[in-house]
Amino acid sequence: MGHPGSRSAGHPGFGGTGRPRKGQARFSLPIPPEAAAPSDKPLSAAFPSPPPGRSPLCEWEIDTPLGRMVALADSAGLRLLQFADSPKLRSQKEHCLRRLGPPIATRSNEHLEKIERELAEYFARERSRFSVPIAPFGTPWQLAVWSRLLQHRADSTLFYEELARELGSPKAVRAVGSAVGANPLLIVCPCHRVIPKKGGVGGYAAAPWRKERLLSLEASTRENGPAAEERPPTHGTMTSNSAGEIEKEQGV
Template sequence: MIQPDFTLAASVQTLPTPRTMYRALSRRDPAYEGVFFTGVKTTGIFCRPTCKAKRPRAENVEFFPTVTEALHGGYRPCRLCRPMDGTRPVPPLVERLRRAAEAAADGRVTDKDLAAMGVEPTTARRQFKAYHGMTFHAYQRARRMGLALREVKAGKPVIAVQLDRGYESTSGFREAFARVFGAPPRGAKAAACLLARRMETPLGTMLALADDAGLRLLEFVDRRGLERELVGLRRRLKCAIVPGNHAILDQTAVQLSEYFSGLRTEFTIPLAPVGSEFQGRVWSELGRIPPGHTRSYAEMAQRLGIPKGPRAIGRANGSNMLALVIPCHRVINADGTLNGYAGGLWRKQRLLEHERKYAS
């Protein structure tokens, strides 16, 4: 991961004050979607801030930063607002901010620019962070560095890149570049980076990382251990992670949409998984499980010629960083029960039901 500018994984979140959240709940304020969830003590359910159910009393609610924490608090999802089902569309202001950053000559939108757009900077920061989990300025800094690396690798003079990206100080540009990519601009032609994009699905937001080799990671953003995976990828590939565009990311977004729409049951995205030789064997075998079918860990072990290795199979499954496209969700216990899915057993159940529905 890039630190401190671009944190892709969810970290400990600081909630607004209870008074602020209750006021947002009372107003059903969409600006707070994704910022908090409300647990209602009298009903045992948890809701989105915009839920249309009758407003509970202030003394009967408690607030959580994530779905996971609400579940750990003993609450079940509301059937009206369905906080775990589907994802909200990109808020218009967030989309407007992203487009403004892409259109800016140097990739930078200042508070003065926001004011000229009629946008209150504090509102922009709150909504962008609520949706993306990172500030708008952090997004811009990471994107500018990613564009700078691409231009340096293409042979553009460093001083021209520095000025084009809005850095007036040569030393400041050099330090910022080295902090992200581990090398000064002049030595960066061989530097690598993974391009990152968040993608919305009916089962929650996913994070995709890709480079020219293929898709490296596709995970639900609330997956246990995602931050550790990002650190490991960055270390093993000796690369940085920056937001950006890539043809493989475009392909991934299209095929995810087709998958959840029932138009496709298998993926044809170029993959470049990072793992050991044994893990690679397990992942290849996972790809042979037909959609709509499942196998037990013991069956997997038999097929791989290691009949005493179900536990090793389980560990390799857990190391898979390409959810859905390498279908580790199709492996279950011998008795037919579900087990071992870092994205959550509820997602595993939904994925299997979805595939059974459309595989035929």
């Protein structure tokens, strides 16, 4: 059942509620060369500038089979999608407020309504990709990692080492892990599909058991075939942090 300021995105037979676990450990090491240069520009032409006259940042809660999620969005797109019991939720919300300024309005908007519908379809095994516009904040390195995740096939997993090689920094495996763990758009940007080469599912900021359930759900979707496969996701602007924030985050 929904809660004040929330909607439900459930699927019968795929139950389970969230229980708090410790978050994934963060890495601290020099960033790869491509992450060192600051940039205030969109990552690529695939992420156009947001429309003028940005609307207020809105917050909405969505119930899912894996627990309640908190979503933030404005006219530029979805800024945050995190589980309510995640240890990273508070800091990620505060980061959005520092970047956007205006206070959060507790109400839905078109992007929040869209992610609510698409999450329901995802958990009903009717969708494997999301088309809601996204506009996360991150360092240039984080944005590169998240963008690469969005380009990957929806029916596959990959190793941290593979992701580092694809980004042209084969030795930056730990930096890749740090960026994956900082992902502010869970499920939509599929960081849960990145697994360790040594075996197991690895860490997950919102608890490893959720990662296991997401991978299990997607395996079932692949076997049965999604009823409504969607086009690749569309995006707003991926906005980079300043050079100082990059250095502070990575411990340089």
